[in-house]
Amino acid sequence: MSEHSPKKRGRPRKAGLIGTAAGRHLRLRRVSLHERAVERLRRLIIGGELAQGTELVEAELCALIGVSRTPLREALKLLAAAGLVELRQNRSARVAVMNSEEIVALFETLSGLERHAAELAAERMSAAEIERLCVMQDEMERHFAGNDIDAYFQLNQALHQAIVAGARNPLLRETHERLIARAEWARYAALDSRRRWDESVQEHRDILAALQAQDAPTAGRLLANHVMNTGREVVQALAQQPPATARTDAA
Incomplete structure (x- = not known):
């Protein structure tokens, strides 16, 4: 090393992990x-x-x-x-604890979003996408007949999201996704009611028929009403429940 070369000071640096496989x-x-x-x-x-x-x-x-x-x-x-x-x-x-005012506001917002999504989807979804909705509806009804609420619930959520995706509007879909977790929570609570479950199945049949017919106004109206019916069921169920103060005890 030349006497004029600068000396390195301090400890030698270790190779960083950033950028490596590790x-x-x-x-x-x-x-x-x-x-x-x-x-x-x-x-x-x-x-x-x-x-x-x-x-x-x-x-x-x-x-x-x-x-x-x-x-x-x-x-x-x-x-x-x-x-x-x-x-x-x-x-x-x-x-979180959802009160009736928050639930009404949530479902009013979702109702408007999904109404517009259904109107657009009726005009924009392909035949293959509509067929996929039919398959999902058939499978959902099998779970309904078998009283399998968990499987029904998952398909119910997927079907709503598929309709929103069929609107071909990224901003609408993004806005919907921001609210979907609270909506899933509330919808699951509402489906504890067998009467509401029966109604929900028929409402989905009617919505699908309107989408198949490319009847945008009817599809939008039916989906908006479906969402608000669920919201009203959640508010009613909430009014009958005592406030929860439990600690973590789930398994």
Whole structure:
């Protein structure tokens, strides 16, 4: 080395993980843990295993889900943004409590969005997409006949989302997706009513018939009414339930 060459000072730098295969693995692994926590908690809340008002104790949730506090806290922030969790300063988070005014506002908004989506979808969906809706409807009715509410519920949600996607309007779809978690939660609660479940099946048949006929005004009106009927059922069910103050106890 020349006597004029600058000397390197300090400890030699270790090769960073960023950009390496190991670094990519670590980033993917963290995302996976955080997404797993979001999805698991989302299912527990929507399915009612974590009731409205349930206190979400971090240590208990970490053990329940099998993640550390960091991905859990990230998951709780996302669920709070979706309206499913309430973050409280210097206190444990809790499952959000929806009052009747919030439910009415939510379903009024969804009703308008899905009315417009159905009107556009009636004009824009392809024959193949309509056929896919028919297949989903048939499968949904099999679950209805078998009293399998969980499977029915999943298809019910997928069918609503397929109609919105069929509108071919990215901004409409994005706006709908921001509200869908709270809507799923409320719709699941409403389907505890067998009477409403019966009505919902027939309403879906009528909506599908209007889409098949490319009758945009009728499809929009029927889907809007369907959404509002569910909202009214949720408000009625909520009025009959005592307030929840439970702690985390889901398995």
